[in-house]
Amino acid sequence: MAFFFRPKLVDSLKAYSREQLGADIAAGLTVGVVALPLAMAFAIASGLKPEAGLFTAIIAGFIISALGGSKVQIGGPAGAFIVIVYGILERYGLANLIIATAASGVLLFIMGLLKLGTLIRFIPVAVVIGFTNGIAVLIMLSQAKDFLGLKVSNMPADFFGILRALSDALPSFQPTSFALALGSLLLIVVWQRTFAARPSQTQASGLRRTLQVIPGSIVALVVATLVAQSLSLPVETIGSKFGGIPSALPSFVWPEFSLEALKNLSMPIFTITLLGAIESLLCARIADGLIGDRHNPNQELMAQGVANFVTPFFGGMPATGTIARTVTNVKSGGRSPVAGMVHALTLLVVVWVAAPLANHVPLAALAAILMFVAWNMGEWHAFSDLKQFRAPYRITLLAVFLLTVMVDLTVAVEFGLFAACVTFIYRISNLSRVEQLSPVDTQALIGQDGRISAYRFYGALFFGAVKLVEAIEDHLPQKAVILDLKNIIYIDSSGADALMALAQVCQKRQVRLLICGLNHQPMDIAKRTGLLDLVGKDCQPDWGTGLETALSSENL
Structure with a gap:
């Protein structure tokens, strides 16, 4: 048999205790609160309705935790997919996005089946940093519209098209939306710096410990919504833009499918598959360092594959492991997949009970949250550290970064891998x-x-x-x-x-x-x-x- 399908959940439940269950439930509730604004923001930035992000976090998040190869990894929509999903939607449409996501799920499962999980580690760090920073720049650029309150009927997916659209829309600048977005961003930054848990603060007071658990994104979202409502600010909200969020999960949808469409979607499928594998396994490796465990990369890929195959047929988008939510899970005491499953169930309850409240959330506040997320996902110090490395590393990182921003992620990764191979061959031949x-x-x-x-x-x-x-x-x-x-x-x-x-x-x-x-x-x-x-x-x-x-x- 080519593989042994054994989720980490099976091993975690062997010596499971009541104390650990309490810790996992608390961590799952915390991560659910953190994931709520991010899921909606990622979906909106990708050109989808906010519920697409919530459905992805619920369905894919539950599947990835239940079947995955990591004890603490939290799955769901990720910022890295924003640019990819938006481009596919604009070029191919929603039905083809469903097909591409499902097909990538099949490929991810096959990769795990064939034990190809370790191959992801062969992607050079210069390539990973280059496209991660490039995606961060594109996310921030895509949020400039809502951050500034600009009226853009159709935002292009390419870099120069985005710049042209933003430039043409500058006369529609809304100071109210900008002030609300800027205030939300400053509140997130100040909150995170003031109340973020640090090793030296393990003996903090009860109030401080409580505030450390509450993420700055939720605080900014609630404050911005209350301010906009109480002052009747003329800003665009989820309700005015999308008509609100349904209070029930969607039914199964089967898109129109043809082999010809599948051929045309080869590059989007490859991009979603590659990015999903890289993001999920990098996140799992970071989680290993936090809890002193070792994940099963092949099992993780198979879980990601199942999640990405199932989720799009229920109104979701591509999913992968998410670093910010995984770290939050660990810091909140989560030590088993149960925490990730509780996080998904928490979001489900929110959708059932509190969906009408989301109608009043300003898009400017969500844009501020994504600006903060994009800035933190980028490894900006890598640019200042370039002087420590030789020319091939510098050229590879900068080329992948610029190609990601100005051309396409797939082209950037292909060039990065090609440049890395040529560099490796040259150095080995010299040795x-x-x-x-x-x-x-x-x-x-x-x-x-x-x-x-x-x-x-x-x-x-x-x-x-x-x-x-x-x-x-x-x-x-x-x-x-x-x-x-x-x-x-x-x-x-x-x-x-x-x-x-x-x-x-x-x-x-x-x-x-x-x-x-x-x-x-x-x-x-x-x-x-x-x-x-x-x-x-x-x-x-x-x-x-x-x-x-x-x-x-x-x-x-």
Whole structure:
């Protein structure tokens, strides 16, 4: 069997206690309160109705916690998907967004099924930082409309289109919306800096501990709503823009589907899949460090796949692991998937009971919350730290950042991976080297000058380093060539082919070729490619004993 489907919930319940249940319920309630404004804000910024974010947090959040490979990861809509979802909606429409999200869920499940979870770690940090910062910039730019109270009938998805639309809408600037958004943002910043829990404040008073649990986003949302209502401010609200939030979960919806549509959605599907896998596994790794546990990346991918396959058919959007809510869960005492399930149920109760209250929430306050989220998701210090790194790292990070902002996330990631591969190949080829041994290196070569040449290889003999073997062909001695490969850790098919070509040239010129010191992988590929047969059994010293054995061979 290719996998073993075992959610972390199964292991967590083995030694579950009443005390832990109380802590998980408290953490789940706290995370539910934190997730409420974020879920609505992410959906609105993505071009969807606010309930799409809530439904995603409820359905996907419950599934990811119940089936996931992390004890404390909280799933739901994420800021990283805002730009992607908005672009898909504008270009392909809502029905195709459902198809793309569901298809990405299938791919995520297959990735977990095939145990590809660890491959995500091979994505270079420069690529991750580049597109994360780029997405943060695009989120802040997309919120400028509601933050400034601008009247934009149709906001484009591309960078230059957004700038053009905002520029054209500047005459509609509303000082009231701007003041409300700015005040909300300042309140969030001040609240977080004043009441955010710190290790040194573990003995804080009861009131302070209570205030530490309440997130600044909820405080800003409530205050902005009360101010707007009491003063009858002329600002746009969820009710005036979307007609409110339904107080029940949506029914199952099956979109129009065709294979042709699936072909056209290949890039959106790839983007959602890649971003969902990266975000969820990075978040799970951060959670591991907070609780001292180790997540199962393949199980996590399968849970993400199930969530993303199911959720869009019930009015949801793409979901993944969310760092801010996961950290909140850990800090609030959550230590099992039960906390994440309680968080989803909390949001469900809010939808059933308090949905009408959301009608009065100003969009300017939600824009302020997203501005704060976007600023915190970006790793801005990475730009000032660039001077510590070499040119390839700088170029990769900056190129991915600029391509994400100005072109497309998929193009940015593709370029980043390509640049990282080229850089890696170049550096490994430079680390691979060969040195010609002289009589000083071994007494066995004394008196054989000009008749025998010996070379010692280091590093990896792959397609980027075959020139090292090809150079030997131009300086063949009269009698024999000895290649010491005991310091070679890897040979690929191109390297083996170069060695075979050298052996053939040696045969034509009647020069013996002796190869010694092959380790496990080089020996294996030498057998499979026929190199050993080509060199000939009579020309082989005891493989693995090194150069000295080769020099003492009777063949010389």
